[in-house]
Amino acid sequence: MTNKVLVTYATCTGTTVGVAEAIGRTLSEIGALADVLPMREVKDLSTYRAVVAGSAIQDKKWLSEALQFVQTHRTELASKPFAAFLVCMTMAMRNGESYRSFVADFVAPVRALVKPVSEGLFAGALDISKVPTLPNRLMFRLSVIFGVWSEGDHRDWSAIHAWAESLPPKLLA
Numbered sequence: 741m742t743n744k745v746l747v748t749y750a751t752c753t754g755t756t757v758g759v760a761e762a763i764g765r766t767l768s769e770i771g772a773l774a775d776v777l778p779m780r781e782v783k784d785l786s787t788y789r790a791v792v793a794g795s796a797i798q799d800k801k802w803l804s805e806a807l808q809f810v811q812t813h814r815t816e817l818a819s820k821p822f823a824a825f826l827v828c829m830t831m832a833m834r835n836g837e838s839y840r841s842f843v844a845d846f847v848a849p850v851r852a853l854v855k856p857v858s859e860g861l862f863a864g865a866l867d868i869s870k871v872p873t874l875p876n877r878l879m880f881r882l883s884v885i886f887g888v889w890s891e892g893d894h895r896d897w898s899a900i901h902a903w904a905e906s907l908p909p910k911l912l913a
């Protein structure tokens with residue numbers, strides 16, 4: 741096994757890729773080698789010392805592809821340090837921080853499979869033109885009209901960087 745960390749992600753509209761890349765970049769800058777890969781390209785975890793896995797949120801849940809990833813690799817993930825993150829619009833609401841414990845519940849199905857050593861909860865982005873299906877696009881249009889959240893990129897790079905910086909002692913101790 742190498743000292744490498746795998747940062748792996750599942751995305752629908754592309755926001756989570758940038759979050760995973762930022763986590764991988766921060767880990768590398770502070771001396772922890774990291775590979776950043778989409779979950780669907782990951783077949784074997786045995787060469788990694790630790791895994792950081794994250795997903796976009798849809799309907800208050802990790803994408804099914806991401807939950808399936810944890811299910812498939814649960815034995816191996818339980819045997820090494822595993823951190824989880826999510827990217828969602830609730831954290832991008834004006835008072836998003838006050839929803840932190842509500843959003844933390846989105847990780848419950850992951851936690852039930854493998855307990856993460858750390859959980860990152862991040863604001864994402866909303867580009868309605870990229871939202872799949874007309875009913876969902878309508879629903880998001882209404883949510884913007886009613887002021888639930890606003891379109892645009894709400895990713896908080898300092899929060900992402902700070903979380904990634906906190907990981908090495910938990911992942912590589």
Ligand SMILES: Cc1cc2nc3c(=O)[nH]c(=O)nc-3n(C[C@H](O)[C@H](O)[C@H](O)COP(=O)(O)O)c2cc1C
Pocket residue numbers: 750751752753754755756757795796797798799800801827828829830831863864865866867871872876
């Ligand atoms: C169909 C759909 C459902 C969503 N459901 C939720 C949700 O329940 N809660 C939430 O906070 N954000 C929700 N979002 C917002 C996404 O989590 C957010 O836009 C995120 O940045 C998407 O990441 P991605 O671009 O990597 O797919 C939803 C987005 C879509 C497209």
